[in-house]
Amino acid sequence: xxxxxxHVTKRFGTFTVLNDxxxxxESGELVALxxxxxxxxxxxxxILAGLERPDQGRIFLHGTEVTDQRITERRVGFVFQxxxxxxxxxxxxxxxxxxxxxxxxxxxxxxxxQEKVHELLRLVQLQAMADRYPSQLSGGQRQRVALARxxxxxxxxxxxxxPFGALDAKVRKELRRWLRRLHDELHITGIIVxxxxxxxLEVADRxxxxxxxxxxxxxxxxxxxxNPATPFVYQFLGDVNVFHGRAIQERTIANLPPLPDVDxxxxxxxxxxxxxxxxxxxxxxxxRYRTNSEQFEATxxxxxxxxxxxxxxxxxxxxxxxxxxxxxxxxxxxxxxREGEVVFVHPRHRQVFKIPQS
Amino acid sequence: xxxxxxxxxxxxGFGLTxxxxxxxxxxxxxxxxxxxxVRTSTLSWEQFWDIVTNPRAMASYQLTFGASLVGALVNGIxxxxxxxxxxxxxxxxxxxxxxxxxxxxxxxxxxxxxxLTAIYAPNGWxxxxxxxLGIKVAFTPLGVLIALTFIGLPFVVRTVQPVLQDLDKEVExxxxxxxxxxxxxxxxxxxxxxxxxxxxxxAMAFARAVGEYGSVIFIAGNIPLISEITPLLIMTKLEQYDxxxxxxLGVVMLLVSFVLALAINLLQWWSSTRHMQQ
Numbered sequence: 001x002x003x004x005x006x007h008v009t010k011r012f013g014t015f016t017v018l019n020d021x022x023x024x025x026e027s028g029e030l031v032a033l034x035x036x037x038x039x040x041x042x043x044x045x046x047i048l049a050g051l052e053r054p055d056q057g058r059i060f061l062h063g064t065e066v067t068d069q070r071i072t073e074r075r076v077g078f079v080f081q082x083x084x085x086x087x088x089x090x091x092x093x094x095x096x097x098x099x100x101x102x103x104x105x106x107x108x109x110x111x112x113x114q115e116k117v118h119e120l121l122r123l124v125q126l127q128a129m130a131d132r133y134p135s136q137l138s139g140g141q142r143q144r145v146a147l148a149r150x151x152x153x154x155x156x157x158x159x160x161x162x163p164f165g166a167l168d169a170k171v172r173k174e175l176r177r178w179l180r181r182l183h184d185e186l187h188i189t190g191i192i193v194x195x196x197x198x199x200x201l202e203v204a205d206r207x208x209x210x211x212x213x214x215x216x217x218x219x220x221x222x223x224x225x226x227n228p229a230t231p232f233v234y235q236f237l238g239d240v241n242v243f244h245g246r247a248i249q250e251r252t253i254a255n256l257p258p259l260p261d262v263d264x265x266x267x268x269x270x271x272x273x274x275x276x277x278x279x280x281x282x283x284x285x286x287x288r289y290r291t292n293s294e295q296f297e298a299t300x301x302x303x304x305x306x307x308x309x310x311x312x313x314x315x316x317x318x319x320x321x322x323x324x325x326x327x328x329x330x331x332x333x334x335x336x337x338r339e340g341e342v343v344f345v346h347p348r349h350r351q352v353f354k355i356p357q358s
Numbered sequence: 359x360x361x362x363x364x365x366x367x368x369x370x371g372f373g374l375t376x377x378x379x380x381x382x383x384x385x386x387x388x389x390x391x392x393x394x395x396v397r398t399s400t401l402s403w404e405q406f407w408d409i410v411t412n413p414r415a416m417a418s419y420q421l422t423f424g425a426s427l428v429g430a431l432v433n434g435i436x437x438x439x440x441x442x443x444x445x446x447x448x449x450x451x452x453x454x455x456x457x458x459x460x461x462x463x464x465x466x467x468x469x470x471x472x473x474l475t476a477i478y479a480p481n482g483w484x485x486x487x488x489x490x491l492g493i494k495v496a497f498t499p500l501g502v503l504i505a506l507t508f509i510g511l512p513f514v515v516r517t518v519q520p521v522l523q524d525l526d527k528e529v530e531x532x533x534x535x536x537x538x539x540x541x542x543x544x545x546x547x548x549x550x551x552x553x554x555x556x557x558x559x560x561a562m563a564f565a566r567a568v569g570e571y572g573s574v575i576f577i578a579g580n581i582p583l584i585s586e587i588t589p590l591l592i593m594t595k596l597e598q599y600d601x602x603x604x605x606x607l608g609v610v611m612l613l614v615s616f617v618l619a620l621a622i623n624l625l626q627w628w629s630s631t632r633h634m635q636q
Contacts, residue, residue, distance in 0.1 A: 049535055050535075051535070080528045085529075086550075097536055101542045150535070153536055153537055
């Protein structure tokens with residue numbers, strides 16, 4: 001089912017949680033709302049579910065306006081970060097809840113409900129746990145029960161609010177792969193809220209990056225990672241080195257110093273601007289010797305070799321700024337780096353954002 | 359649970375504190391209570407049985423336990439509603455109402471009794487409007503019921519309130535997203551969570567009412583066989599220097615109270631472990 005969000009604004013007191021948000025989700029898509037805590041992503045999800053009302057704007061589900069529709073009429077499945085299971089009910093009763101509260105005329109027979117519960121428990125791989133209570137399950141199992149419970153009512157839309165946020169890293173990774181497979185199997189439209197960029201990039205068809213109540217960028221995981229539209233998106237998706245500089249009128253290229261305090265040239269007549277240059281740690285190249293004019297010198301301060309790649313922390317000689325460089329193990333072995341050495345740093349790829357003077 | 363009395367612990371003083379606790383408990387509770395049994399044992403079994411099954415005593419048990427039970431149940435319903443309102447809604451004067459709930463705890467029971475009598479007497483504020491309707495409150499079993507309801511209210515409110523406060527809002531939201539209406543959510547999600555606390559509150563209100571004396575004697579009128587409670591009967595016997603008779607009734611009250619206390623503890627144990635079977 002498609003979702004259409006039109007100019008939605010929400011305030012809590014004087015604080016604007018969502019500022020004129022527009023969003024279009026196609027049927028069958030799995031979209032991630034990504035952003036730091038407090039960016040409004042959970043509020044947007046709760047508005048879609050009907051748990052919260054927008055102050056302005058309209059929500060359409062499958063072309064029908066639902067802005068004023070009650071939660072119970074929207075047929076939306078919601079999965080909470082802390083599971084929100086009914087702890088006095090067994091796993092099977094939890095899953096059956098949505099079916100048991102249906103009006104008598106629509107309610108399937110007891111036998112049919114039981115069949116359906118078993119089907120769903122098989123889907124979430126918890127058949128053996130049907131008669132247990134939530135307190136007897138692990139966090140990952142509880143969240144799978146919550147998912148089965150949400151799916152029982154055959155929702156047109158599945159909303160997940162940081163579903164794996166309370167789980168440890170390994171289980172989280174397993175569950176998000178499993179969720180992706182489940183989504184491919186069921187083709188249900190889904191929105192997952194997360195502050196974990198890795199999770200968003202791995203699980204979603206498209207990612208909506210949010211910041212302070214605004215949508216910063218919408219795109220496929222590749223698009224938002226490779227071509228961040230704003231400085232915020234660049235910084236939020238992955239590690240990054242930031243260099244501040246100025247764009248100054250009519251300086252010649254020859255005078256342009258290499259990073260770190262980059263100054264670039266503006267066409268004649270333009271106003272001076274501040275600018276920010278972003279370089280990812282793996283886009284910085286280290287050399288023992290000067291090989292081109294774009295290099296700058298830095299002292300190796302700390303080397304971290306644990307993990308699949310080597311992370312090197314350096315201090316730029318000129319500005320004393322700390323930067324981080326990521327090397328492959330092979331490159332690190334070739335270089336034979338030692339702490340305290342001075343090396344040459346060269347940015348292979350950089351992205352510059354102009355910040356208008358205000 | 360392991361029945362190990364002493365386990366290695368980083369905190370010293372296990373022996374000392376256990377010893378002190380047992381000593382203190384004996385001094386305050388066990389010795390006075392055993393005195394009750396010792397005193398009763400001066401009676402022969404037939405004498406004891408005659409005293410405790412005397413029609414006047416039987417009528418007093420019926421009133422004491424009956425009115426206490428009904429009062430506790432009434433508190434169960436209205437106490438829960440008060441707790442609900444205090445937890446769920448923000449209104450001006452809320453903290454004042456919250457503080458007033460404790461009043462029956464703090465008020466000298468005699469004061470409560472005199473006040474209730476004044477209000478419900480045939481010429482009192484409320485009594486004068488009930489009188490023409492044929493409802494007599496003061497000096498009847500109904501008056502006893504009102505006094506016992508009054509003193510039991512805080513027990514229900516104060517046991518239900520914290521549980522309501524801790525109730526996870528998300529669980530109700532989850533029920534709503536699954537299609538449950540307010541009533542279904544209340545019945546299937548909220549009540550099962552409240553149930554253990556509510557039972558405990560009712561049991562405590564009941565136990566308190568069974569032992570109540572001060573607030574009841576003023577409003578009850580104390581007519582033998584009609585509006586006389588067991589604690590008053592014990593007082594009457596004491597005033598007649600019938601110590602053995604008084605202690606015999608005391609033993610009956612003690613046994614019932616003990617069973618009640620045990621029941622309360624079992625309820626609390628049940629409510630805390632019900633969903634934790636491993």
